[in-house]
Amino acid sequence: MRDVAFPLLGAMMDLDDPEDYTAAGIVGVGWASTGGESAAMFNENYLAADGIENCIRVLEQIDNEDIQNLDFVELNACSGGCVGGALTVSNPYIAQARLKSLRRYLPVSPNRPTDGVLPDSMLKKRPLEYTPSAQFSDDRDEAMHMLREMEDICRHLPGIDCGSCGAPTCMAFAEDIVKGETNADECTVIMRSLFHQTLSEHEQKAVMEKLKATGGMPDENA
Ligand code: SF4
8 A cells, every 4th residue: 555655646746737637527527436336326326335234234234135125235345435544645535525625615416317328438348347446355255354354453443544654644654564564663643652651751862862872863053
């Protein structure tokens, strides 16, 4: 994640008016959050759920025929939908609020075909194929175990999504830990707190002096 987040952020800064997206309306940008796809169907007979545990529960209920007569089921593994996913580079709650305010000023749907016929370019001509992306493991049980481990680690992280560790969010950082791509001590917030907890005032001062001498810290008196 850390290899992707910052280059992606840099590239996004250079985008000039991405025409395809600015032409989307309330319906189009709504797809980024849970219930957006369902709302675009203009059909009230739907169910929309998010978060992997909730999606599993819904699928089990459908399997057991506890839920019936739906025209559309929208399931998002990420909490809140795509906007809460690991590749959302800003804090998911801030992204969600931005999405809501963006929708307030958009037309309903500038791209909806007026005659009800979808253009050829929007039709999928071949069956959808499952493409695993960034999965924890080929083994489903192991992948679920690692997912729970990631959520557990995330609960113990500061949760401020500052990005100092190179991952865009604490959840993405927890994912990197579970994959063995980083260690908890890369979280600068945790390290800072450990630094203050474990070293005496005298030792902290000595470390600071050393860092200043090597140019690793700005000299406040300079
Ligand atoms: S440095 Fe720590 S608090 Fe900041 S995003 Fe990374 S894990 Fe979260």
